[in-house]
Amino acid sequence: MAQLEPVGIIGAGSFGTAMANLLALNTEVLVYSRNPQLVKKLEADRFHFGVRLHDRVKVVNDFGVVADRCQLILPIVPSDNFRAMMRSVTDYLDPSHVLIHGTKGFDISGVKLEDIPERGLDRKQVHTMTDVIRQESVVVRVGALTGPNLARELLDGQPSASVIASKFDEVIHRADAVLGSEQLHVFHTHDLLGAELAGVLKNVIALGSGILKGFGLGKNVQAMLITRGLHEMIHFGRVLGSDNRAFFGTAGIGDLIATATSKKSRNYMFGFRLGSGEKLDEVRATSQELAEGVRTLMITRHLAKNIRLRVPITEMLYRIVFEDFPIAEAMKYLITYPYEVDVDFL
Numbered sequence: 001m002a003q004l005e006p007v008g009i010i011g012a013g014s015f016g017t018a019m020a021n022l023l024a025l026n027t028e029v030l031v032y033s034r035n036p037q038l039v040k041k042l043e044a045d046r047f048h049f050g051v052r053l054h055d056r057v058k059v060v061n062d063f064g065v066v067a068d069r070c071q072l073i074l075p076i077v078p079s080d081n082f083r084a085m086m087r088s089v090t091d092y093l094d095p096s097h098v099l100i101h102g103t104k105g106f107d108i109s110g111v112k113l114e115d116i117p118e119r120g121l122d123r124k125q126v127h128t129m130t131d132v133i134r135q136e137s138v139v140v141r142v143g144a145l146t147g148p149n150l151a152r153e154l155l156d157g158q159p160s161a162s163v164i165a166s167k168f169d170e171v172i173h174r175a176d177a178v179l180g181s182e183q184l185h186v187f188h189t190h191d192l193l194g195a196e197l198a199g200v201l202k203n204v205i206a207l208g209s210g211i212l213k214g215f216g217l218g219k220n221v222q223a224m225l226i227t228r229g230l231h232e233m234i235h236f237g238r239v240l241g242s243d244n245r246a247f248f249g250t251a252g253i254g255d256l257i258a259t260a261t262s263k264k265s266r267n268y269m270f271g272f273r274l275g276s277g278e279k280l281d282e283v284r285a286t287s288q289e290l291a292e293g294v295r296t297l298m299i300t301r302h303l304a305k306n307i308r309l310r311v312p313i314t315e316m317l318y319r320i321v322f323e324d325f326p327i328a329e330a331m332k333y334l335i336t337y338p339y340e341v342d343v344d345f346l
Helices: 014-023 036-045 063-069 079-092 113-119 129-136 151-155 169-179 192-215 219-240 250-261 266-275 280-285 292-307 312-323 327-335
Strands: 007-010 029-032 057-060 072-075 098-101 141-146 160-166 184-189
Touching: 007 014, 007 063, 014 029, 014 151, 014 169, 029 063, 036 057, 057 063, 063 079, 072 079, 072 169, 079 129, 079 292, 098 129, 098 169, 113 292, 129 141, 129 192, 141 169, 141 192, 160 169, 160 192, 160 250, 169 184, 184 192, 184 250, 192 219, 192 250, 192 266, 192 292, 192 312, 192 327, 219 250, 219 292, 219 312, 219 327, 250 266, 266 280, 266 292, 292 312, 312 327
Parallel strands: 007 029, 007 072, 029 057, 072 098, 098 141, 160 184
Antiparallel strands: 141 160
8 A cells, every 4th residue: 555645734723633633544744833832842742632642743843844745735723823824834835735724714804803893894805715825825736624623523533524625636636545534534525615615604603503502592593593594604605706505515514513513613612602691802811712703703794794795693693792782682683584585595
């Protein structure tokens, strides 16, 4: 059996660590972290997020080492740091590299996140991580790793499935070779934009689902929020340039169900704490890792406002999270909202 190519990972967060251990089932893995103290610690004790790093995982503080040894690299960092990360590594990249990102968020240009309510946001200012990779580097062969990837379950060795999305068959086949295992089933799609958008937009619905449960509401209302939330995801996807199909697959409904119902989901638990009465700043200050849904909610609400897209769930969640709107009043509004038909996107 031929030896598989080594794989690089940018980012040593929970998902990056989970993917490193998964990849190490098949091949050597180099994880780049910009934090030298963390690298020293991990190389010494080999434990991160409560699990032992696989023997084939090496953590380094020099991205040049990763770029030199690995043509296939997975950037897995929060969306608000993604562009800065790409700018910091771009000098080491050339057209022979393949980048498959695992970040489920948007990048914005021309405005700071905190200034969006005052200045607004238009479509040209919103970018996917694929956009950022292409804007900031010479890399051409790009893909996205998406699907129901709860980091905690992956770290604990639970089986899962992921979607590799790319316009290039080579990217899909190379990723499949190193990722597929008894623990992880890999699906493929050429609809890169659709897979990315599904992975990003479901975080807002997961945040809302957590808010409902934290407030003490039941499964009936949660089911309504998730299904109507899927409608809004699809309408957003259309406006942003994708078709419907990705939203009905593993990267869409699959990821939505996992993220919007699990206590191991950062977005769900962030929402749960808000629904339980904690304030936004308090939850942010005591959360170990970023809940991408909060940032995405700010972006999608103001983008919808700019393009006059009717998204009542997004609007109510925005008011709850950022304007302290009473949850009970928001739920009353959504329950009585005059939806014309049950299914309007087929």
